[in-house]
Amino acid sequence: MAIRFNEFFIEKTEFDGYMLDLFLNVSDQLIPELAKSKEYTTARDKYVELLEQIEALLPEDKKHLVSELDNAEGNVCSIHNEGLFIKGLQYGSKLARVLKITDSSKEVFVEDEDEEISIIAEFTETVNDLNSKLAEIEASNTLTEHQKALMKENCLSIIRNIRASQVQSFCEYAVRIPFDFGLLSAEQRGEIVSVMCKDVAEITDAEMYHIFSILDKNENGKGGYDGI
Amino acid sequence: MGFNLMPMLVQSRDEIGAELELNEKYKKISEEKQRIFVEIAKHLPEQMEQLIYQYEEIEAESGTFESEALYLKGLQHGIELAVMLKVDKAMFDKLKSWGAGMFSKSV
Numbered sequence: 001m002a003i004r005f006n007e008f009f010i011e012k013t014e015f016d017g018y019m020l021d022l023f024l025n026v027s028d029q030l031i032p033e034l035a036k037s038k039e040y041t042t043a044r045d046k047y048v049e050l051l052e053q054i055e056a057l058l059p060e061d062k063k064h065l066v067s068e069l070d071n072a073e074g075n076v077c078s079i080h081n082e083g084l085f086i087k088g089l090q091y092g093s094k095l096a097r098v099l100k101i102t103d104s105s106k107e108v109f110v111e112d113e114d115e116e117i118s119i120i121a122e123f124t125e126t127v128n129d130l131n132s133k134l135a136e137i138e139a140s141n142t143l144t145e146h147q148k149a150l151m152k153e154n155c156l157s158i159i160r161n162i163r164a165s166q167v168q169s170f171c172e173y174a175v176r177i178p179f180d181f182g183l184l185s186a187e188q189r190g191e192i193v194s195v196m197c198k199d200v201a202e203i204t205d206a207e208m209y210h211i212f213s214i215l216d217k218n219e220n221g222k223g224g225y226d227g228i
Numbered sequence: 229m230g231f232n233l234m235p236m237l238v239q240s241r242d243e244i245g246a247e248l249e250l251n252e253k254y255k256k257i258s259e260e261k262q263r264i265f266v267e268i269a270k271h272l273p274e275q276m277e278q279l280i281y282q283y284e285e286i287e288a289e290s291g292t293f294e295s296e297a298l299y300l301k302g303l304q305h306g307i308e309l310a311v312m313l314k315v316d317k318a319m320f321d322k323l324k325s326w327g328a329g330m331f332s333k334s335v
Contacts, residue, residue, distance in 0.1 A: 034297060037252045043290035050283045054268060057279070062271045065264055072261035077291050079254050080244060081298045087240035089301020 026085065130155045240299060 034040050055066040137143065137151045248254045269280045 026298065026305065029296050030294075030301060034293060037293065040290060040293040043286055043293070047286045047290055050279060050286060052281060054272065054279050057273060057276050058268065058271050062267070064331065065268050065271075069261065069264045069268060072257060073287055075257040076254070076261055077294065079248065079257070080291075081249070081295050083244035084295045084299040085239055085302040087244060088304075089306040090300040090302075136314070167248055 129160055241295070 051066055051070060055063050058065065134152060134155050137148050137155070140148065143151070265280065265284070269277055272280060
């Protein structure tokens with residue numbers, strides 16, 4: 001068995017070496033984080049209560065089945081959870097590579113939120129400039145329609161890239177406080193999801209600021225990043 | 229139920245499910261769990277049988293929190309690791325095969 005959060009202890013895992021250290025470290029971090037979640041602790045309390053009820057109803061010679069079921073359930077969950085952890089690890093490293101997250105960009109996005117906000121503001125200013133430029137192109141009497149179309153497409157392409165960068169910033173921001181998402185209200189989660197599902201070019205500045213403000217409030221209330 | 233924020237989490241769950249179907253150890257312990265489950269259901273008074281199904285539901289509910297939390301911690305550490313090790317494509321592929329080997333193998 002690898003890990004049973006419900007009993008708040010760790011037995012053994014399928015991992016060894018560096019992975020074992022990492023996994024145990026992560027498990028240790030998660031225990032207090034999970035304990036802070038009311039939804040989770042309610043479910044766990046109910047789980048224990050149900051097992052006790054079931055045990056009480058079983059004939060004396062069958063009561064041992066309850067602890068056997070609990071152990072078997074733990075074994076099944078453990079393998080599944082370890083698999084998900086590995087998948088997360090893989091996706092995280094892929095994300096870092098695709099987004100070209102480096103030590104310096106990590107500092108911008110992870111350690112200096114003020115700077116991140118200023119970067120977003122800079123992007124916004126550029127988008128505003130480009131929108132003005134688009135209006136100028138549209139109103140021009142000297143450009144041909146073909147030239148107008150090309151220039152407009154160039155401006156729109158830059159705007160789309162800027163929006164994509166904003167979404168990337170958001171993703172980087174999001175993954176650094178992963179579990180805190182679990183502590184957001186259903187309404188807040190819904191707001192975040194609805195923005196994340198939009199086409200990047202359609203996300204407005206107000207929506208981006210709103211999402212960041214939800215995350216800021218959430219993180220300030222729950223403590224910061226404590227990665228390895 | 230926990231949040232279902234990222235499609236990648238759902239996708240990873242599906243992938244893990246498919247990979248674990250090939251894992252003999254996993255199949256064995258799943259079958260053992262099912263055997264105990266049925267045994268308990270058989271010995272509960274008929275009017276209380278629903279308790280074992282409630283147990284199954286609540287186990288899945290709390291398990292969702294745990295697996296999501298672990299997945300996201302993995303994600304976080306994957307980024308940290310990639311930054312720390314300056315992961316390039318070759319190393320990423322190696323990392324990918326490392327995980328795949330671990331969970332697809334028959335034990």
